Amino acid sequence: xxxLSEKYTEEELLKKLRKKLxxxxxxxxxxxxxxxxxxxxxxxxxxRSEDKGxxxxxxxxxxxxxxxxxxxxxxxxxxxxxxxxxxxxSPMEQEHPFLIHAKLGAVLAKEKYGVTDPQxxxxxxxxxxxxxxxxxxxxxxxxxxxxxxxxxxxxxLPEIRTEIYxxxxxxxxxxxxxxxxxxxxxxxxxxEHSLEALEYYKQFA
Numbered sequence: 001x002x003x004l005s006e007k008y009t010e011e012e013l014l015k016k017l018r019k020k021l022x023x024x025x026x027x028x029x030x031x032x033x034x035x036x037x038x039x040x041x042x043x044x045x046x047x048r049s050e051d052k053g054x055x056x057x058x059x060x061x062x063x064x065x066x067x068x069x070x071x072x073x074x075x076x077x078x079x080x081x082x083x084x085x086x087x088x089x090s091p092m093e094q095e096h097p098f099l100i101h102a103k104l105g106a107v108l109a110k111e112k113y114g115v116t117d118p119q120x121x122x123x124x125x126x127x128x129x130x131x132x133x134x135x136x137x138x139x140x141x142x143x144x145x146x147x148x149x150x151x152x153x154x155x156x157l158p159e160i161r162t163e164i165y166x167x168x169x170x171x172x173x174x175x176x177x178x179x180x181x182x183x184x185x186x187x188x189x190x191x192e193h194s195l196e197a198l199e200y201y202k203q204f205a
Contacts, residue, residue: 007114031148033064
């Protein structure tokens with residue numbers, strides 16, 4: 001699958017990405033990329049428009065590969081890059097740095113990996129929290145990150161993996177609900193984008 005990068009071929013991008021991720025995160029990223037393509041084939045416009053369909057598949061693959069490109073950065077390097085690229089962090093992100101990788105990842109996808117398409121960058125930006133009114137690509141990357149084959153098996157996964165090919169918005173709601181349960185059990189606060197997403201997607205439950 002061709003990547004939508006202005007700087008690198010697929011082989012070059014994969015080689016570059018592998019240097020920045022640990023083995024587990026790299027395998028996860030490959031899993032997300034292929035899952036995203038599968039979901040895009042199910043829900044995209046490939047059967048209606050060959051050209052648009054190909055772009056959608058390439059966008060899904062590229063966003064899936066790069067969604068965690070900032071995940072394995074050391075704290076010092078992460079903070080340096082945020083400062084260099086003037087990444088504005090919310091109070092929630094400052095208090096819970098694990099959220100930073102999504103916002104910084106969208107910046108690095110552009111600056112370091114040559115991806116300029118705003119749809120792809122936005123999908124990377126919101127892959128962790130989700131948001132209300134997600135585009136098809138945003139919803140697919142958000143979902144693929146949760147259901148890809150290498151994820152730890154949760155009781156909810158078989159049902160979500162079945163539902164997601166029939167009703168993507170409903171599956172997004174199921175993922176958001178499960179995420180809320182997980183955060184509540186760990187006594188962690190919920191990002192405002194996730195709360196807004198849950199409120200919006202509950203209409204599809």
